[in-house]
Amino acid sequence: KEKVEITKEQQALVKVVVEAYNRHQIPQDVAKKLLQDQYSAEENFLLLTEMATSQVQVLVEFTKNIPGFLSLDREDQIALLKGSAVEAMFLRSAQVFSKKMPNGHTEVLEERIRKSGISEEFMTPMFNFYKSIGELHMVEEEQALLTTITILTPDRPYVKDQQAVERLQETILDVLRKMCVLQHPQDPQYFARLLGRLTELRTLSHYHAEMLTSWRVNDHKFTPLLCEIWDVQ
Numbered sequence: 001k002e003k004v005e006i007t008k009e010q011q012a013l014v015k016v017v018v019e020a021y022n023r024h025q026i027p028q029d030v031a032k033k034l035l036q037d038q039y040s041a042e043e044n045f046l047l048l049t050e051m052a053t054s055q056v057q058v059l060v061e062f063t064k065n066i067p068g069f070l071s072l073d074r075e076d077q078i079a080l081l082k083g084s085a086v087e088a089m090f091l092r093s094a095q096v097f098s099k100k101m102p103n104g105h106t107e108v109l110e111e112r113i114r115k116s117g118i119s120e121e122f123m124t125p126m127f128n129f130y131k132s133i134g135e136l137h138m139v140e141e142e143q144a145l146l147t148t149i150t151i152l153t154p155d156r157p158y159v160k161d162q163q164a165v166e167r168l169q170e171t172i173l174d175v176l177r178k179m180c181v182l183q184h185p186q187d188p189q190y191f192a193r194l195l196g197r198l199t200e201l202r203t204l205s206h207y208h209a210e211m212l213t214s215w216r217v218n219d220h221k222f223t224p225l226l227c228e229i230w231d232v233q
């Protein structure tokens with residue numbers, strides 16, 4: 001039974017990433033807002049575009065703290081941000097949805113989202129993903145590292161130096177694997193299940209453009225930043 005231990009530099013890397021992840025989080029208030037009031041499809045669409053726009057800005061700040069990210073080719077940095085923004089948003093939404101809430105709140109939240117204007121056909125894949133993330137009961141380190149692994153995906157469109165991204169991603173994968181073994185000794189498959197969620201996340205993210213254009217509103221207005229990131233308009 002090999003003794004798994006996290007090295008000093010791996011501990012320092014996790015600390016930097018987790019602190020940046022917690023610092024660069026848009027306020028949790030979207031769940032609170034949705035629990036407080038029922039909004040029209042128009043108001044919900046506007047809320048989504050506002051939240052998503054600020055999430056992208058936060059994501060840019062967060063990536064600056066990923067060790068090695070700023071040493072990557074500048075165009076590759078943009079390609080990684082563009083390629084991971086939708087997945088990072090769904091992953092963050094899943095984490096918001098999975099937060100421990102007082103009894104009955106999660107059900108209300110789910111109801112509000114179901115009635116937000118998103119067309120019915122996307123509800124099952126979206127909530128299946130949210131619930132599969134919730135079942136993992138990730139600690140904040142795992143959440144931060146999983147988001148980092150998503151950003152450092154080498155095979156995003158237009159990435160030139162995939163090897164350089166792969167090397168950074170492997171550094172994070174290695175420390176996450178060790179943390180999973182230490183954090184979930186009773187579940188040797190935990191790390192594999194965690195990575196399996198990224199496959200589900202990529203599939204869900206394929207629907208994002210259709211989810212937007214099928215939103216039950218007359219006029220789908222996007223911020224310039226979202227036009228860059230979302231395959232719309």
Ligand SMILES: O=C(NC1CCCCC1)[C@H](C1CCCCC1)n1c(-c2ccc(-n3cccn3)nc2)nc2cc(F)c(F)cc21
Pocket residue numbers: 026030031034044045047048051052055089090092093094096097098109112113116118208209211212
């Ligand atoms: O604001 C949200 N998510 C943010 C984004 C940034 C980071 C934090 C959360 C939305 C929200 C906007 C108002 C209506 C109702 C949905 N949300 C979503 C969601 C729904 C659809 C999409 N789509 C993306 C492309 C097409 N659809 N994205 C996120 N899931 C959520 C889960 C929660 F617990 C939850 F609380 C909100 C959630």
